[in-house]
Every structure is written in C-alpha cells, then in structure tokens.
C-alpha cells in the first residue's frame with residue numbers, strides 16, 4: 001500500500017462523534033487490546049522528543065492526554081489539543097494543564113509557534129494527511145520537529161497473526177465489552193488502511209520536512225516518524 005492508495009474518507013464529524021462515544025472506556029480498552037504495550041510506545045515517543053530538548057510542545061489529537069501528561073511531567077511547556085470535548089475532559093481530570101479544543105487541520109496558532117509537535121495514534125484519523133502535515137509544519141518553529149507515533153506495517157512473519165487479531169479477535173472482544181463495537185471495527189479498519197512506514201516518510205518529505213526518519217517497535221506494529229522544519 002502507498003500513501004496515494006489510502007483514499008478511505010475519514011469524515012471528521014463521525015470521527016469526533018465516535019471518540020466522544022468511546023471516551024469513558026478509552027484508556028482501559030487501549031491497555032487491554034494492546035496488552036499494556038501502548039504505555040511503552042508512548043514512553044518511546046517521549047524519549048524521541050527529549051533528544052531535541054524542546055521548550056514548547058504541542059500534543060496534537062491528545063485524546064485522554066497520556067502523552068501530554070508524560071511530557072508535562074518531564075518539564076516541557078505542553079499544550080494538548082483535540083477536537084473531541086469528552087476526550088479533553090479525561091485529559092483535564094488526569095492533570096494536563098494546558099488544553100484546547102481544536103481541529104488539527106486548521107489550528108488556532110500563529111506560524112512558528114512550537115519547538116515540537118507529537119501525535120500518538122491520532123494522525124491516521126485526519127481527513128487529509130498531506131494537508132495535515134502542511135498545517136503541522138506551519139505551526140512548527142524553524143528547526144522544530146514533528147514526532148508521529150502510529151500503527152505501521154508489521155514484519156512479514158507476524159502479519160497473518162496480527163491481521164487476524166485486528167480483524168477478528170479485537171472486534172469480537174469489543175462486542176463483548178463495549179457498547180460501541182462498531183467503533184473498534186473502524187479502528188481496526190483504519191489501522192489496516194494506514195500507509196506503510198515508507199509511504200508516510202515519503203509524504204513527510206514531499207510536504208517539506210527534512211531529516212525524515214522512522215523507528216519501528218514491537219515487530220513493526222507501530223513506528224515513530226520524525227521530520228524537521230527547515
């Protein structure tokens with residue numbers, strides 16, 4: 001799959017409504033479906049951010065605020081932004097200090113505002129990846145870095161088991177424990193349709209980022225992508 005073939009429409013209103021509906025059990029279900037490994041992946045994102053020692057960080061699509069909280073505890077000036085109010089409520093309860101409701105596709109910040117931007121498991125929901133990367137680049141300061149933690153293309157030997165888990169086991173479990181099993185079918189589907197690591201890196205490069213790189217984790221289930229603004 002390449003970035004151009006990823007044409008599934010992601011209706012922002014539906015995405016917003018869906019995350020609103022699953023906000024309460026969101027953290028628990030994350031831990032359960034990832035067997036707790038999602039905590040490690042977010043920590044690796046924070047490690048990546050630390051390498052450039054930014055002062056101001058925007059955690060985009062912050063959701064229930066786990067990444068924002070991690071970075072806040074490490075002493076950065078962190079703003080968490082999300083377009084789903086119920087998710088922001090969870091982040092507020094956890095203690096994230098600076099939160100803002102807003103759309104990643106059209107951010108309420110002037111050009112050159114942040115030293116770093118993080119996105120954990122939010123990017124694949126954006127309606128247009130190329131426009132999102134351009135908007136992120138606009139609000140990054142020159143020399144600033146974007147760090148995107150997303151699902152990726154796992155190692156070949158692991159694919160069969162992984163896609164069976166995503167398409168069959170996860171929706172089945174979601175049906176047993178959640179009132180919104182459809183939301184988890186959407187999530188599984190969006191993971192399968194998301195561009196592979198090479199394609200996302202290519203998108204970063206063509207939208208003007210430099211020093212583009214990525215690192216895969218846990219058999220390639222996720223990757224953290226990096227790019228800097230000139």
Ligand SMILES: C[S@@+](CC[C@H](N)C(=O)[O-])C[C@H]1O[C@@H](n2cnc3c(N)ncnc32)[C@H](O)[C@@H]1O
Pocket residue numbers: 012015016019060061062063064065066067081082083084087102103104105119120121122125126127
């Ligand atoms: C899978 S959750 C990830 C939340 C959090 N970053 C984490 O690590 O758990 C995706 C989040 O992206 C948000 N989101 C999706 N599209 C967005 C957009 N265009 N603007 C702002 N937030 C968006 C959703 O509301 C949701 O809270």
